[in-house]
Amino acid sequence: MVKLENISYKINESKRETQILKRISLEIKEGDFLIVTGKSGSGKTTLLNLLGGVIKPSSGTYIFKNNNVTAYNSDNLAIFRNREIGYIVQNFGLIPNRRVKDNVELPLLIRGEKRNLIREKVLYQLDMMGLSDKSNAFPYELSGGEKQRVAIARALVSNPSIILADEPTGSLDEDSGEAIMGLFNKMNNMGKTIVMVTHNNEYIKNGNKQITISDGEIVK
Secondary structure, eight states: OEEEEEEEEEEEETTEEEEEEEEEEEEEOTTOEEEEEOOTTSSHHHHHHHHTTSSOOSEEEEEETTEEGGGOOHHHHHHHHHHHEEEEOTTOOOOTTSOHHHHHHHHHHHHTOOHHHHHHHHHHHHHHTTOGGGTTOOGGGSOHHHHHHHHHHHHHTTOOSEEEEESTTTTSOHHHHHHHHHHHHHHHHTTOEEEEEOSOGGGGGGOSEEEEEETTEEOO
């Protein structure tokens, strides 16, 4: 599904060049559960942003389903993100003044789907996450675990090809974190491809593959 070939990413700030990723080569097959570990600042989130089409590499090639994402313009990347990528972040990323159902439907609204289909898909995902009774709640009325389940529902509602999760349990207590990992395992068992960044060594066993990044390079 994914092939990165000698990917590098650098930024220029105040006339100073900083190399964030260095010669990353990686393959991810459909159905993989890839765990990404490494110290803070090693380049893990940058790798996820690159996989998700949020940023483009400075050099190298990114192939997704036999398409060269490296060659996409900004419009192509926006379509790619909406149709292929489900993104889950540590702080949930919910819009505070929008109800749960409104947060979940956002990817489908952007895609321009019909209202009746949107409602059907949103209700289905909320039911899958055990949140049917929270449809009209606002994020501030939810626990941390519930917020993350809303974020997962939003990531899944458009049936993306791959889920990218950046420290999805980092803001949760242990019990809530274990519950979220149970959902990730369930998604993976159903065939969903997942790439997850984590600092929790207990969660490494959930993946079928692991890489460790240090100073922008895969070292393990």
